[in-house]
Amino acid sequence: QQPVQSPQAVILREGEDAVINCSSSKALYSVHWYRQKHGEAPVFLMILLKGGEQKGHEKISASFNEKKQQSSLYLTASQLSYSGTYFCGIRGGAGSYQLTFGKGTKLSVIP
Amino acid sequence: DTEVTQTPKHLVMGMTNKKSLKCEQHMGHRAMYWYKQKAKKPPELMFVYSYEKLSINESVPSRFSPECPNSSLLNLHLHALQPEDSALYLCASSQDDFSGPFANTGELFFGEGSRLTVL
Numbered sequence: 001q002q003p004v005q006s007p008q009a010v011i012l013r014e015g016e017d018a019v020i021n022c023s024s025s026k027a028l029y030s031v032h033w034y035r036q037k038h039g040e041a042p043v044f045l046m047i048l049l050k051g052g053e054q055k056g057h058e059k060i061s062a063s064f065n066e067k068k069q070q071s072s073l074y075l076t077a078s079q080l081s082y083s084g085t086y087f088c089g090i091r092g093g094a095g096s097y098q099l100t101f102g103k104g105t106k107l108s109v110i111p
Numbered sequence: 112d113t114e115v116t117q118t119p120k121h122l123v124m125g126m127t128n129k130k131s132l133k134c135e136q137h138m139g140h141r142a143m144y145w146y147k148q149k150a151k152k153p154p155e156l157m158f159v160y161s162y163e164k165l166s167i168n169e170s171v172p173s174r175f176s177p178e179c180p181n182s183s184l185l186n187l188h189l190h191a192l193q194p195e196d197s198a199l200y201l202c203a204s205s206q207d208d209f210s211g212p213f214a215n216t217g218e219l220f221f222g223e224g225s226r227l228t229v230l
Binding site for chain 1: 144153154155159161166167201205218219220221222
């Protein structure tokens with residue numbers, strides 16, 4: 001089942017912060033986050049494996065609320081290079097290879 | 112080597128043609144995936160091979176035929192496609208070292224994709 005992402009699109013000025021949310025109607029075992037720039041392949045950002053887990057990569061971090069069946073991606077002090085479409089992906093179940101992506105959030109960072 | 116290589120990068124074919132897309136990885140990953148992506152849409156899972164066996168087929172039409180000759184290679188054979196099959200076809204691989212509920216949670220490494228146009 002496809003996770004729901006919000007917002008669908010966001011425009012930021014350099015240095016501003018953004019939050020992208022991903023929620024599911026079913027139990028989550030792991031949440032993946034990827035970024036895809038126009039004309040390129042999706043690139044892995046991070047995986048959250050446990051409820052409550054938080055991870056960070058430079059100024060991009062994420063949290064995973066197992067109880068609420070949702071994850072959030074935080075982008076702080078955004079840079080032009082952060083522009084792209086962000087997808088969250090969830091596995092089909094414990095031990096499943098199926099990874100289903102949300103519809104994506106288009107992030108545009110302007111000077 | 113952390114690359115997934117796909118060939119060709121671009122392919123134009125007629126509805127009666129037979130062609131193949133190829134994907135190769137040398138990371139020792141045992142799971143390989145085919146995804147289809149239309150413009151402004153997320154990647155949609157088509158097939159998953161696990162240890163060279165077809166693990167998932169997401170009800171894909173038979174005009175798409177996957178093949179996994181060995182653990183490093185994945186092919187997608189195309190025959191009698193329709194114009195609506197035009198899309199970016201992405202190959203990915205993953206390695207999963209966990210067991211239990213967190214098995215098969217490894218990150219996906221994507222190739223650059225093969226952009227297919229069906230006339």
